Each structure stands twice: as C-alpha cells, then as structure tokens.
Amino acid sequence: MPKLNRDSKLFGSERRTEILLLIALLEETYPGELTRLLDAKSAAVRYVIDGLEDQGIIASRQLGRTRRIALDPRYYAAKELRALLIKQAEADPRLRALAGKRRARPRRKGKNAE
Amino acid sequence: MITAESSLVEVAFAVCSALHRAGVTAVLSGGGAATFYAPEAIQSFDLDFILEVYPRDGDPGHVLVDLGFENVGHDYVHKLSRYQLEFPRGPLAVGDDLIRSWNTVTDGDLLLHVISATDSCRDRLAAFYHFQDRSALEQALAVAAAVNTDLDLEKIRAWSKRESMSEPFAVFERLLG
Numbered sequence: 001m002p003k004l005n006r007d008s009k010l011f012g013s014e015r016r017t018e019i020l021l022l023i024a025l026l027e028e029t030y031p032g033e034l035t036r037l038l039d040a041k042s043a044a045v046r047y048v049i050d051g052l053e054d055q056g057i058i059a060s061r062q063l064g065r066t067r068r069i070a071l072d073p074r075y076y077a078a079k080e081l082r083a084l085l086i087k088q089a090e091a092d093p094r095l096r097a098l099a100g101k102r103r104a105r106p107r108r109k110g111k112n113a114e
Numbered sequence: 115m116i117t118a119e120s121s122l123v124e125v126a127f128a129v130c131s132a133l134h135r136a137g138v139t140a141v142l143s144g145g146g147a148a149t150f151y152a153p154e155a156i157q158s159f160d161l162d163f164i165l166e167v168y169p170r171d172g173d174p175g176h177v178l179v180d181l182g183f184e185n186v187g188h189d190y191v192h193k194l195s196r197y198q199l200e201f202p203r204g205p206l207a208v209g210d211d212l213i214r215s216w217n218t219v220t221d222g223d224l225l226l227h228v229i230s231a232t233d234s235c236r237d238r239l240a241a242f243y244h245f246q247d248r249s250a251l252e253q254a255l256a257v258a259a260a261v262n263t264d265l266d267l268e269k270i271r272a273w274s275k276r277e278s279m280s281e282p283f284a285v286f287e288r289l290l291g
Contacts (some may be wrong), residue, residue: 054188055203056202056203059245061245073209073243073244074208074209074240074241074244075161076205076207076210076212078209078210091159098167108205
C-alpha cells in the first residue's frame with residue numbers, strides 16, 4: 001500500500017520538489033537557509049541544489065562566503081517554470097509557512113531577534 | 115593535437131571537429147563564443163558547448179579523452195591546456211528565444227559550430243540583465259565592436275524588450291556609441 005502522503009514528487013522526489021518550490025517562493029536563498037527551514041541534512045540539500053544547477057534550472061553566485069541561489073532567469077522556460085512553481089507552492093500551506101519563517105525586512109541595529 | 119600553446123579557438127575547433135566525427139553537433143556558446151568573436155578583448159578559459167545533436171547510443175565522451183581531456187565532475191579538463199570544456203544543458207537559447215541556427219566555420223578539415231555574433235551578444239547581455247554583471251556587459255560591447263556591421267542590433271533591441279530589459283539595453287546601446 002502506498003505511503004499516505006500529500007507531498008508532491010512532481011520534480012523527481014519529494015525533497016527535490018520542495019526545495020525547488022521553496023526557492024521559487026523565497027526568490028533568492030542559500031543552502032544553509034533551505035537546510036534550516038526544511039530541517040534537512042545539509043549534504044542532501046546541497047546534492048539537490050547541485051543537480052538543479054547542473055540542469056540549468058537554478059543559478060548560484062558567491063556573495064562573500066555565502067552561495068546565493070535562485071531560479072536561473074536565463075533558463076529557456078524560466079517564466080513558465082516560475083509560474084508553475086509559484087502556483088504549486090502557493091497551494092501548499094506547509095511550504096508557505098516555511099517561507100513565512102524568513103524575515104526579509106530590515107531590522108534596526110540593536111533590536112532583539114524575533 | 116592540443117598543446118599547452120593551443121589558443122581557445124584552436125581547442126574549440128579540435129573539440130567540435132572530433133565530436134562532429136562522432137555524430138555530435140556541439141555549438142560553442144557562452145564566454146568561449148564571445149572570445150571567438152573578440153579575441154583581443156575577451157579571454158575566457160571555459161568552452162561551453164551545447165549539444166544540439168547527440169546519438170542515443172554509446173558515449174561520445176571517449177573522443178574528448180582521445181584529445182587529452184579528463185572528465186572531472188561536470189567538466190572536461192585537459193592535461194596540457196588550461197582551457198576546459200563544459201556542456202551546459204540545452205536547449206540552445208537566450209532567454210525565451212530558441213537559437214535555431216548558428217555559424218559553422220571551417221579551417222581545412224576542421225569545423226566549428228558557434229552561435230552568431232548577435233546571439234553571443236544577447237547571451238552576454240542576459241548575464242548583465244539578470245545578474246547586473248558588468249563584465250558581461252563589457253564582453254557584449256567587445257563582441258559588438260569586433261563584428262561591427264554584422265550585428266543585428268534590432269534583433270537585440272526587440273529581444274531585450276520581450277525580456278522586459280529595455281532599460282539595461284539602453285545602457286548597452288549608449289555605450290556602443
């Protein structure tokens with residue numbers, strides 16, 4: 001009997017799919033953030049990211065010591081892929097909640113973390 | 115034969131010809147194509163080939179090994195030459211535009227498939243548009259200056275508009291003079 005699970009394997013595996021959806025929601029992120037949000041193993045996240053980058057779907061760039069990653073806007077079907085991912089991600093309350101854990105707005109120096 | 119002294123263009127010809135003989139159509143793109151058009155201004159050490167025709171059976175990678183390359187991760191590194199090969203996933207495209215034709219240049223019995231100068235310019239501009247990469251802008255300008263009248267500026271303008279990049283295109287056009 002198949003495992004009772006609503007998580008999508010649309011992009012190959014549950015982990016790969018949720019990472020891709022989360023990258024689309026966050027617009028720009030980094031491996032450490034994905035690892036923390038998904039409570040996943042760092043090596044597993046990096047493996048998926050490397051694979052997505054190899055396919056040309058995401059692009060990474062080094063900013064200081066951080067590897068920033070985002071959907072590659074130069075990808076042939078970038079707009080269509082982004083639209084599909086966003087639609088899928090917005091239908092997933094768990095992923096939306098995970099993306100919502102990230103605070104993006106500026107924090108004044110000296111204020112306590114939320 | 116590829117040696118330590120071989121230029122990027124010589125390596126590109128050797129690789130493309132060997133792959134061609136193995137039934138593979140590999141088109142030079144990226145910084146390598148930009149260097150092909152503007153060798154005085156651009157020096158890339160990466161040769162990005164997009165595979166347009168590829169046999170389903172067998173592994174044509176052996177022809178690269180025969181040329182002295184070694185497969186390291188996703189790249190092919192040469193024992194003597196500093197130029198390394200990458201084979202980014204296709205399709206051959208710039209943004210939303212598929213590239214359906216390219217230039218085929220011959221040198222004796224060698225050949226090289228390379229995206230057109232206009233597409234090379236668009237390829238470099240894509241990096242400037244999306245990543246604000248000023249070095250890519252300079253490369254686009256160098257390619258444009260090198261090929262001069264062969265550049266289809268209207269095609270680049272129309273594509274930039276479709277990509278919602280008319281503003282950065284204006285920067286390119288202004289610097290082009």
